Amino acid sequence: MSVSKSTEDFRKYIRDVPDFPKKGVMFRDICGLLKNGPVFKSAIDELASHYGKQKIDAVVSIEARGFIIGAALAYRLGCGLVPVRKKGKLPWKVYRKAYNLEYGEDLLEIHQDAIEPGKNALIVDDVIATGGTIEAVAELIKEMKGNIIGAAFLIELTGLGGKEKIKDIPIFSLIKY
Ligand code: AMP
Numbered sequence: 001m002s003v004s005k006s007t008e009d010f011r012k013y014i015r016d017v018p019d020f021p022k023k024g025v026m027f028r029d030i031c032g033l034l035k036n037g038p039v040f041k042s043a044i045d046e047l048a049s050h051y052g053k054q055k056i057d058a059v060v061s062i063e064a065r066g067f068i069i070g071a072a073l074a075y076r077l078g079c080g081l082v083p084v085r086k087k088g089k090l091p092w093k094v095y096r097k098a099y100n101l102e103y104g105e106d107l108l109e110i111h112q113d114a115i116e117p118g119k120n121a122l123i124v125d126d127v128i129a130t131g132g133t134i135e136a137v138a139e140l141i142k143e144m145k146g147n148i149i150g151a152a153f154l155i156e157l158t159g160l161g162g163k164e165k166i167k168d169i170p171i172f173s174l175i176k177y
Pocket of ligand 1: 025026027028029062065066100125126127128129130131132133134157162
């Protein structure tokens, strides 16, 4: 069963954990939303309905929590899933990009044959914070000549300026802080 929910309703299922994983970060824990079947389904359905009329070839989602949302959304949209992983996890030839996030920096990798030129990609992650992660993913997709139709999130942390990093990409998020 899926139930219709407003942003406020979804927010009730997000737990705020101060100083995790390091001091000064307010971590938005999505586990409460995920463990509630009807709420999880509503969240995915709402994201899907936003993109229902667009042709999407692949959801491109980011390790690890992004896979949870991305896989469910790809299934719901009936499109493919392309994983973007932290360095050293993908088994074949990769393109890689350095990125910063709210609490660290790392390398992201994508398989070289993951996106064909001209294919429509929707970037999906659980949270957009500073936007560093999504910026790196967007650069990878652009270098592969994929067509980015948007970026979808459960949560947007508006105070951290993530949107500014990917000005040319339309963002849709269910919950804003
Ligand atoms: P950013 O690159 O700064 O936009 O960070 C986005 C990534 O880091 C997402 O994949 C999130 O899973 C994670 N992240 C960053 N900040 C938070 C936060 N405050 N709460 C939960 N996840 C976060």
